[in-house]
Amino acid sequence: MTRLAMDGPGGPPKDLPDVTARPWRTLADLIGDGDVVVLSGAGLSTESGIPDYRGETGRSRRATPMTYQAFTGSAAARRRYWARSHLGWRHVARAAPNAGHRAVAELQRRGLVAGIITQNVDGLHQAAGAGGVIELHGNLDRVRCLDCGRRSPRADLDERLHDANPGWHAHTETINPDGDAPLPDDRVEGFRVVGCRDCGGILKPDVVFFGENVPRRRVEECFALTGRAGTLLVLGSSLAVMSGYRFVRHAAGLSVPVAIINRGPTRGDADALVTLDAPLGTALTALVDGLAGHP
Structure with missing residues (x-):
């Protein structure tokens, strides 16, 4: 070599x-x-x-990613993910x-x-x-329903989350590699999550989480x-x-x-x-x- x-x-x-x-x-x-x-x-x-998770050494993660088990097992974890991702996803969507x-x-x-x-x-x-x-x-530009399997554009979900959370504002200087952003607990607790348009089921980004x-x-x-x-x-x-x-x-x-x-x-x-x-x-x-x- x-x-x-x-x-x-x-x-x-x-x-x-x-x-x-x-x-x-x-x-x-x-x-x-x-x-x-x-x-x-x-x-x-x-x-x-x-950003990437590990930097040039490849040894330690710079951020702790959401796991599949946490996302599917806890409504609070899903609310935290979607609040953070609602803020951070725009950064990935604008990347060239x-x-x-x-x-x-x-x-x-x-x-x-x-x-x-x-x-x-x-x-x-x-x-x-x-x-x-x-x-x-997978791709962050898509969303999948864990109940009926329907896939839909992430931009559509972004509009629905915006409508469901009037007056919700947050700001961060830090973006994690999977498109979410660190938020204080008080900005997460009041965030409202929406379900699938067709069946009301749980929505997940169409990406493979850690543990999946x-x-x-x-x-x-x-x-x-x-x-x-x-x-x-x-x-x-x-x-x-x-x-x-x-x-x-x-x-x-x-x-x-x-x-x-x-x-x-x-x-x-x-x-x-x-x-x-x-x-x-x-x-x-x-x-x-x-x-x-x-x-």
Whole structure:
């Protein structure tokens, strides 16, 4: 395994990578061969202003996420989640794709990327123009009823929550990675939650919470895509949870080359042929520019 760090000693990332370094050439060759499957994580979206849970070390969470068990088992937990999310979701909804998302979409347009698996729930790959994205953990732009299964746009729920809570105001400077925001208890206690339009059932964002299983068919689709890959390219994920790391292990077990671009070490480094410790937007833009000879 070869590694390339794009930081100078104690200094900030360089604006441009050393594209003559051997690890960089290895990565460019792998992507240039095509049939690349991208596995993206929260680190790809931080340059769009959406924070990640673990930071560059990948070791400890910056915030405690809502669990499936807490959400389904407590009306108070649901009220707390929806109050916080009603405030924080707008931040995610306003986020725009960054250079990294645009580079992935361009590599797909050139026929070099065969598929995209994302652990993110922000929809920024699609907003950048990528197609056929497998959203491993769902998307915050949708809401699902736990009773009847109806899916509906999050914007519709946002309007209903606004109407159900006239005069409710809150402000925060901090947004958590899953789109909620810290709130004092007094702002949560008076918040009114609404149910499904059709059956009055419990509404949940159409995302996989911690403690909840990814749908089996979705997992099988990701395993199949990974198994057919020419290269598995991991972007912005520490691979700290098995939900994404299992695809790295699957690829490595089938001798599919694994390449990783991330800020800081990852759980999958030992499985990778090449890793780059680099800002995603800078690195991916340079890759696209370096592969300009491909159609």
